[in-house]
Amino acid sequence: MALPPVEAVVARLLGDLRLLILLGTLLLALLVSITLRWPSNRIVLALETGAVAFEIAERTDLADLDYRVPGTGPVRLYGVPELDVAPHVDVAGLRAPLTATVTAEAVLQSLRLGAGSGLELRLQPKAGLDAILRGAGSADIELVSAGGELRVVAADGKALAPAILPEPIEIALTARQATDRMRLRLPAPTREQPIVLAEEIKIRGLTFGRERSGRDDRLPFRSAILGGTIRMQDTARTATLQAGDPIWLENFDGIITSLRIDENGIKLHVLGTAARIAVGPPDFEEELTPTVLAYLYNKEGLKALWGSFLFILAALWQLRSWARARSP
Numbered sequence: 001m002a003l004p005p006v007e008a009v010v011a012r013l014l015g016d017l018r019l020l021i022l023l024g025t026l027l028l029a030l031l032v033s034i035t036l037r038w039p040s041n042r043i044v045l046a047l048e049t050g051a052v053a054f055e056i057a058e059r060t061d062l063a064d065l066d067y068r069v070p071g072t073g074p075v076r077l078y079g080v081p082e083l084d085v086a087p088h089v090d091v092a093g094l095r096a097p098l099t100a101t102v103t104a105e106a107v108l109q110s111l112r113l114g115a116g117s118g119l120e121l122r123l124q125p126k127a128g129l130d131a132i133l134r135g136a137g138s139a140d141i142e143l144v145s146a147g148g149e150l151r152v153v154a155a156d157g158k159a160l161a162p163a164i165l166p167e168p169i170e171i172a173l174t175a176r177q178a179t180d181r182m183r184l185r186l187p188a189p190t191r192e193q194p195i196v197l198a199e200e201i202k203i204r205g206l207t208f209g210r211e212r213s214g215r216d217d218r219l220p221f222r223s224a225i226l227g228g229t230i231r232m233q234d235t236a237r238t239a240t241l242q243a244g245d246p247i248w249l250e251n252f253d254g255i256i257t258s259l260r261i262d263e264n265g266i267k268l269h270v271l272g273t274a275a276r277i278a279v280g281p282p283d284f285e286e287e288l289t290p291t292v293l294a295y296l297y298n299k300e301g302l303k304a305l306w307g308s309f310l311f312i313l314a315a316l317w318q319l320r321s322w323a324r325a326r327s328p
Contacts, residue, residue: 037289038289038290038291038295040273040274040275041232041234041275041277041289042233042271042273043232043233043249043277044231044269044270045206045229045230045231045269046228046270047208047226047227047229047267048226048227048228048265048267049225049226050210050226050266051120051121051123051208051209051210052121052206052208052224052268053118053121053208053209054118054204054205054206055116056114056115056116056118056201056202056203057115058115059114060113060201061110062197065108065195066107066108067189068106068107069105069106069108070187070190070193071105072103072148073187074101074103074187075101075102075106076100076102076184076185077098077101077102077173077183077184078099078182078183078184079097079099079180079181079183080097080098080100080173081174082173083100083173085150085152085171088150088163089163091160094158094160095154095155095158096155098154098155099152099153100152101150101151102148103148104149104165105148111131114135116135117133117134119132119133120132122224123188123261126188127185127188128185128186128187129187129189129261130183130185132182132183132184133182133184134180134181135180148164149163149164149165150163151163190263191263191264194262195261196259196261197256197260198258200256201256202254203252203254203256203270204252205252206249206252206272207247207249209224210222223245225243225244225245225247226243226265227243232277232290234299235290235298236298245280246279246281247278248277248278248285249274249277250274250277251274251276252272253273253274254272254273256268256270275289
């Protein structure tokens with residue numbers, strides 16, 4: 001039996017080698033695509049929580065809040081760097097930051113937040129609603145009832161005598177420095193008198209936690225989530241959130257499209273993107289971030305491309321087998 005020519009053997013080996021390289025490259029690409037996570041993922045959050053914090057992406061003016069505080073308050077203001085209530089109270093000799101307590105019928109008139117400032121909302125039905133402002137944000141409060149009482153305490157504990165406000169006045173609070181941290185405490189809103197933000201707010205970063213005490217050796221925060229859903233828009237996957245579920249959103253950018261606060265919780269709807277999305281405690285997270293393969297597989301425009309690629313690959317394989325079968 002005659003042996004095949006050396007040239008034919010070499011050609012066949014080279015042909016098989018090229019095929020092996022192609023298959024190896026495809027296998028490597030497959031392994032990478034099922035290992036790496038897609039870096040930017042669209043999500044929709046619809047949830048209820050007891051606390052939420054975020055950074056303002058661009059200046060936001062909520063000029064028409066007109067939220068009437070239930071009863072006569074009290075409304076408490078902590079960490080106030082400047083307080084202008086002249087001529088009713090002279091605070092010129094007091095060391096900032098100041099603490100002020102207003103007992104009167106009051107209206108939260110507006111909220112202005114500068115880009116880069118932070119806002120944190122914490123709802124505690126018995127204590128009330130805390131709105132914590134960091135950086136260049138401001139809150140304006142208008143007292144609408146004559147006869148209200150104003151108390152002011154300095155940082156060193158020095159207190160002024162309570163002042164009776166003979167007429168409605170407007171108190172403007174402003175945080176000018178990045179280190180300024182003001183806290184506004186209101187009585188908890190009710191279902192009959194909720195706080196509703198109708199304007200969209202562009203934000204960066206989003207967390208839903210309450211800080212633990214310094215002696216607690218667990219996570220530095222506990223989740224304030226009460227329930228809701230996360231929908232992964234690119235893969236059509238929806239995860240249901242249970243009370244207390246931690247949420248991990250890395251490099252989040254988005255828009256709060258609606259926010260409502262009453263005694264039951266803070267309800268919000270958020271659209272945005274994140275580099276990583278997971279639910280659950282550390283080391284036990286449910287990873288929602290899709291792999292590269294899952295992301296590409298679920299893109300409608302790429303499904304036809306995937307099908308065409310596989311068809312061409314199969315056709316080439318059949319053509320190669322046919323050619324080898326006909327070769328001497």
